[in-house]
Amino acid sequence: MSALGEQAVRTGPDLAGRRRREARRRQLNVIGGRVLVAVVILGGWELGARATVIDRFFWSQPSDIAATLWRWFTEGTDLGPLWLQVLVTMEETVGGFVVGSVFGVIFGVVLGRNRLLSDVLGPYIKGANAIPRVVVGALFAVSLGLDIKAKIATAAVLVFFVVFFNAFQGVREVDRNLIANARILGADDRRLTTEIIIPSALSWIVASLHTSFGLALVGAVVGELFGATEGIGELIYLSKNLFDTAGVFAGMALLAATALVAEALITALEDRLIRWRPPVATETRI
Amino acid sequence: MSALGEQAVRTGPDLAGRRRREARRRQLNVIGGRVLVAVVILGGWELGARATVIDRFFWSQPSDIAATLWRWFTEGTDLGPLWLQVLVTMEETVGGFVVGSVFGVIFGVVLGRNRLLSDVLGPYIKGANAIPRVVVGALFAVSLGLDIKAKIATAAVLVFFVVFFNAFQGVREVDRNLIANARILGADDRRLTTEIIIPSALSWIVASLHTSFGLALVGAVVGELFGATEGIGELIYLSKNLFDTAGVFAGMALLAATALVAEALITALEDRLIRWRPPVATETRI
Amino acid sequence: MTPAIELRGVTKRFLAPSGGIYTALRDLNFEVEPGEFCAVVGPTGCGKSTTLALISGLEPPSEGEVEVFGQSVGGIAEGIGYVFQSDAVFPWKTVLENVAAGPRYRGVSNRDARERARDWITRVGLAGFEDRYPYQLSGGMRKRVALAQSLINGPRILLMDEPFSALDVQTRTLMENELLNLWSATSASVVFVTHDLEEAISLSDRVFVITAGPGTVKSTYKVDLPRPRNVAEIRFQPRFVEIYEEIWKDLRDEVLVSYERQKRGAA
Amino acid sequence: MTPAIELRGVTKRFLAPSGGIYTALRDLNFEVEPGEFCAVVGPTGCGKSTTLALISGLEPPSEGEVEVFGQSVGGIAEGIGYVFQSDAVFPWKTVLENVAAGPRYRGVSNRDARERARDWITRVGLAGFEDRYPYQLSGGMRKRVALAQSLINGPRILLMDEPFSALDVQTRTLMENELLNLWSATSASVVFVTHDLEEAISLSDRVFVITAGPGTVKSTYKVDLPRPRNVAEIRFQPRFVEIYEEIWKDLRDEVLVSYERQKRGAA
Amino acid sequence: GSTNAPSSGGVTTISLKVMVGGLNKQIYLPNMLAQRLGYFKDQHLDVTLIDEGSGQASEEEVVAGNVDAGSGAYVHPMVLNTQGKKIETICQFGIAPGEAEVVDASLSNITSAKDLKGKNLGVTDLGSGTHVLTQAILGSAGVDPTSAKYVAVGAGDTFIAAIQQKKIAAGMTTFPTISRLVNSGKGKILVSLLTPADTRAALGGDYPFIGVFAKNDWVNSNKDAAQRLVNAYVKTLKYMHSHTAAQIADQMPTDYYAGDKSSYVSDLQSQLAIFGTDCKMPSGGPETVQKIQQQFVSSFKGKSANLSETYTNELADKANA
Numbered sequence A, B: 001m002s003a004l005g006e007q008a009v010r011t012g013p014d015l016a017g018r019r020r021r022e023a024r025r026r027q028l029n030v031i032g033g034r035v036l037v038a039v040v041i042l043g044g045w046e047l048g049a050r051a052t053v054i055d056r057f058f059w060s061q062p063s064d065i066a067a068t069l070w071r072w073f074t075e076g077t078d079l080g081p082l083w084l085q086v087l088v089t090m091e092e093t094v095g096g097f098v099v100g101s102v103f104g105v106i107f108g109v110v111l112g113r114n115r116l117l118s119d120v121l122g123p124y125i126k127g128a129n130a131i132p133r134v135v136v137g138a139l140f141a142v143s144l145g146l147d148i149k150a151k152i153a154t155a156a157v158l159v160f161f162v163v164f165f166n167a168f169q170g171v172r173e174v175d176r177n178l179i180a181n182a183r184i185l186g187a188d189d190r191r192l193t194t195e196i197i198i199p200s201a202l203s204w205i206v207a208s209l210h211t212s213f214g215l216a217l218v219g220a221v222v223g224e225l226f227g228a229t230e231g232i233g234e235l236i237y238l239s240k241n242l243f244d245t246a247g248v249f250a251g252m253a254l255l256a257a258t259a260l261v262a263e264a265l266i267t268a269l270e271d272r273l274i275r276w277r278p279p280v281a282t283e284t285r286i
Numbered sequence C, D: 001m002t003p004a005i006e007l008r009g010v011t012k013r014f015l016a017p018s019g020g021i022y023t024a025l026r027d028l029n030f031e032v033e034p035g036e037f038c039a040v041v042g043p044t045g046c047g048k049s050t051t052l053a054l055i056s057g058l059e060p061p062s063e064g065e066v067e068v069f070g071q072s073v074g075g076i077a078e079g080i081g082y083v084f085q086s087d088a089v090f091p092w093k094t095v096l097e098n099v100a101a102g103p104r105y106r107g108v109s110n111r112d113a114r115e116r117a118r119d120w121i122t123r124v125g126l127a128g129f130e131d132r133y134p135y136q137l138s139g140g141m142r143k144r145v146a147l148a149q150s151l152i153n154g155p156r157i158l159l160m161d162e163p164f165s166a167l168d169v170q171t172r173t174l175m176e177n178e179l180l181n182l183w184s185a186t187s188a189s190v191v192f193v194t195h196d197l198e199e200a201i202s203l204s205d206r207v208f209v210i211t212a213g214p215g216t217v218k219s220t221y222k223v224d225l226p227r228p229r230n231v232a233e234i235r236f237q238p239r240f241v242e243i244y245e246e247i248w249k250d251l252r253d254e255v256l257v258s259y260e261r262q263k264r265g266a267a
Numbered sequence E: 001g002s003t004n005a006p007s008s009g010g011v012t013t014i015s016l017k018v019m020v021g022g023l024n025k026q027i028y029l030p031n032m033l034a035q036r037l038g039y040f041k042d043q044h045l046d047v048t049l050i051d052e053g054s055g056q057a058s059e060e061e062v063v064a065g066n067v068d069a070g071s072g073a074y075v076h077p078m079v080l081n082t083q084g085k086k087i088e089t090i091c092q093f094g095i096a097p098g099e100a101e102v103v104d105a106s107l108s109n110i111t112s113a114k115d116l117k118g119k120n121l122g123v124t125d126l127g128s129g130t131h132v133l134t135q136a137i138l139g140s141a142g143v144d145p146t147s148a149k150y151v152a153v154g155a156g157d158t159f160i161a162a163i164q165q166k167k168i169a170a171g172m173t174t175f176p177t178i179s180r181l182v183n184s185g186k187g188k189i190l191v192s193l194l195t196p197a198d199t200r201a202a203l204g205g206d207y208p209f210i211g212v213f214a215k216n217d218w219v220n221s222n223k224d225a226a227q228r229l230v231n232a233y234v235k236t237l238k239y240m241h242s243h244t245a246a247q248i249a250d251q252m253p254t255d256y257y258a259g260d261k262s263s264y265v266s267d268l269q270s271q272l273a274i275f276g277t278d279c280k281m282p283s284g285g286p287e288t289v290q291k292i293q294q295q296f297v298s299s300f301k302g303k304s305a306n307l308s309e310t311y312t313n314e315l316a317d318k319a320n321a
């Protein structure tokens, strides 16, 4: 602050500096907390397994899981090199995520804007949401073939509903004052949608994207139940069939790691898109 | 309106009456639209199947599905009377729905309120969201036993994440002015949570409940993969294994119908809880 | 000549929370000539904002007829500018984008719209704040953004709901003069809601006094002060004081009625 | 005696959108004695609301020290009432619930809280509207709900940010008198932000004039008018007019500076 | 679909997709073994083996034309035949199911299939092959199959958990679940369908189980490809009968016996007998299967398949010639 060349203040300590230090300490706390949680969970699991409190046959143990991951990493998996499995699943996931969320947003916005349409189609969409994705995945495998299309479709279906319901509600939550103002200012339906409704519903949509990427991964894995030759899901099923519990957990760890990377990207996107908000810095203060 | 005994107005037609008539016409339009959609989908499907454009082996046809439903209804299913299957699945679903959404709301609110906790636990929750529910279902079956507990847990896991992410975001969206005001008025943390945060995040939470019930059904059906002897999911699997596609679709229709009933209940709840909103009647006008 | 705005026998009712019906406006008759500047005063809660909502087409009347330039209003009417009583600037747009929104919506190219917006931002005294988001502005500044947002469209009918109430006296006087200049150049019809009788008189051709309770027009006063006016000076003219006294008596009665009634508890 | 409120060398900066830093308040010094009624006036955007936010503890100062009753403020301070400039009533609570919120939060039983709330609702002239939700109220009515909500807690320090700007003159005068009655009974320290100099003088013991740009106290004026006052009458006392003239010159300069600077475009 | 590409030797290489209902299960072993031994390549076939979680889906994919051939139980072509979908087995590997009814070892009072009356019995999935086989062993032992309660418990750890949690008294399953239970002393084999002899004793005839099938149309119009496929499988079966379990296991991917090769080998040892040597349908097998279907599967009651359309020995005969 003083670098800005402003005059020194008469009294009081450097609050800005104090807050910077606080922020740094917070950061350390967070990392410490995360490590602590990991140590407690993994340590407890490992010890429990070693003390046979936890049945290793069903639950494996962290050291075995790490060893499996290491083996996959260095020697490749049975289905081929590890990166290939990750890549295949990522393609399916990203495809499903994009397709599902684009359709979810479009349907959500259109139905949110149009009362008649939402009244007419609402029950069908709500009913469809109850159809088990495993069954849907099988139908897709039959009708779309066994390549990536069916997996993308399965992932997209999982994503669609979550995004749809949020986009729909987000649209209906838009401040009526703002809509009125935009209308008066001359916004036509298209403008109203792109400039008022969507920005305003954005936090709803982005919130659903946080869940969605994980769901897209789940969908891709479910899709790999049917006719896959590679992918993380296939790796998990193979391990499961072979009673290789460590492999099952290793696969899940891979999925979790993938999701976290994607999460970081979505959060970055969110921060960019919602710049017009008061910064979260003071959030802790109130 | 004139029943209120107010003086008649000089000019202008009875606008209130006109709007009442409009509302009635709208209602008819909605019903007509719904029927039209049903007729187009089911009719097209039936005709397509009869013209063998659609392969009945994979897609069955509405008349067969209806016949299967009727048979289940009148003669019972292979697994026992139909109501029993519905009841079993409903128990699992409602259990999973309640457990999942209660935990989702609690975690969402607590983490939404506490920056440190959300920073520490966030990655774990986001990672866990990417774990395929089918695998989780198997783990639950192993650890919780093969009875209703495992199915409830599977359904709850599906519900949890959706509700959690929405509740979390809903809490963070609360108008900072209102929080400031409540703080100044003397609200402690508990009051702030119950009287400001939750009411304000309510539309977020309720929106997630709309998706959640469907997901709970899906979870219950996935749970029925393991250790079930009855339930709608079991009925679907049985039909599927016997290449009885009509049975598969009949089961899905049952799920959809169940979801719609639940939806109606959630909507009623929503209307009760969010009475403080401007009524939606004028929504169509802007 | 058809009036610019005409309300005939308009009644507006709302559903009260008890399930009953609350009548906000009853049998309101109201005419604004083209190019006329009208002010509306009345006790709080008498239905001033509701009247503007009816004219703009945002709310339908329960009974009666609302016409703008001879056309019955059945939705958002064309060519209207509306400065809302409550904040309605777009939080996700900067000041510049907020002000440029109107022209852009009406098909002006992005560049031109921004240019005109810059001009208007300067007129309302916000130059230098173009890139701010609304949360970074003070209350008065947000109000001025809203003002520029409406005026930039050059509306034929301008509805203003206490637009200057958040401004300090000096800024307010400046803005009032600015508004009069603009208005005389465009000959728009203005309906100006205010709770400040001085402001009402110094700006307008006609003042409508609305009654308490279910609002209706109690009386109208012609303001026969010469134009162009300077609002800072006009208040000291003897004719102004005369008009003020006259309307004030009328208004005060209404306000007292309203206040007393509310104190007693009539919903 | 320790002052009720003391700001020493307070600077408040905000991050400007360009990434730079905008200084809203610079080296502000400010003291309010216990039981004193202070008014703060200044051009829009000079930092009046920011000052209140600092005192309440909602915002931390960038530099300098804020003390309330000798205690450094490090969060929401105790015993404070705050009438916000923008709407902050709870939309999901009825008028009654909104007003009763404060006492309930402070441990008063539900019944008693409601009883006291009813009393306050009547005092602000909203009897009969207890069951309304905020969206069913007019702008002025919402403001009065906010007022009752703050006053019911009997705060030792009362921060008011243009609380009466949405009210018509008559209601406003009534509310001002009501406020003075209340204040004299409780001897709370009041910081009253307004853009209406008349209001500032007629209510307060001391008037702070804040400079344009980065706000700081330009000058303070003692208002040595006798109490109890009737705000409707006091304006006509010669001493009032004297004080008014004096402050007005000072203030007008600031407002002009602010306006000119904004016209030229200094962010 | 199959694509043809000229190869260096003048013989065109044909690409085929074969979907397998559980590649790593030992009863499906000839598929992966043929691949690993290079027998497909020898026949100028480029075969992609697609793994499939559930059995029935591979038949559906064959019918849908998404794959050229599938590997699964013989009963499926039979059921599909009654629904007008014509697919036929071109190579029958297993002439016995390779399944066994494993009983909870702590239930000493259950000593034969008769004692299963009224008990909870585990099957992988309702309506699946294990369900039908369980009903068949009960029926053959003179117990009313409807007197028992069938619980879908999947396979693997969920099956083992079901036994441990006393959720089921016994259940029909395959290796390696069988050996896991038996080796740990948690379960013992009550009725074995692991060898042809045991199967005949339990069900009164051969029960052809896993094989390779394709659409009849496809076989007729792709005679050459089908023949080469069967050639490769016949060669594989012959390899299996001329080598030890350990030698066969050496050919398989290491993940298939992750960490525990010896139990993989011993499981395989006890299973080798279910495999035929010539890809041919055992005589009388289809009739046995159909009889069991008609007796115990309610949706099959009163139906009968045209058995001659459900398999062909023609290709196998040529391959063996």
Ligand SMILES: Nc1ncnc2c1ncn2[C@@H]1O[C@H](COP(=O)(O)OP(=O)(O)OP(=O)(O)O)[C@@H](O)[C@H]1O
Binding pocket: C014, C015, C016, C022, C024, C043, C044, C045, C046, C047, C048, C049, C050, C051, C085, C195, D135, D136, D137, D138, D139, D140, D141, D166
């Ligand atoms: N949606 C609504 N439901 C019920 N009552 C309403 C609704 N909107 C407005 N009212 C009532 O109508 C009356 C007129 O409201 P309006 O906002 O027009 O007042 P106003 O004259 O603009 O007051 P102010 O000067 O305080 O802004 C008020 O009593 C208000 O409570």
Ligand SMILES: Nc1ncnc2c1ncn2[C@@H]1O[C@H](COP(=O)(O)OP(=O)(O)OP(=O)(O)O)[C@@H](O)[C@H]1O
Binding pocket: A278, C135, C136, C137, C138, C139, C140, C141, C166, D014, D015, D016, D022, D024, D043, D044, D045, D046, D047, D048, D049, D050, D051, D085, D195
């Ligand atoms: N969060 C923020 N980020 C950046 N600038 C801000 C922020 N909050 C306030 N400001 C700036 O600080 C200055 C003072 O704002 P403040 O709201 O205190 O003014 P004010 O005196 O209350 O004005 P008014 O009378 O119009 O309400 C303004 O220029 C405003 O743009």
Ligand SMILES: [Mg+2]
Binding pocket: C048, C049, C050, C085, C161, D138, D139, D140
């Ligand atoms: Mg109003």
Ligand SMILES: [Mg+2]
Binding pocket: C138, C139, C140, D048, D049, D050, D085, D161
């Ligand atoms: Mg302010």
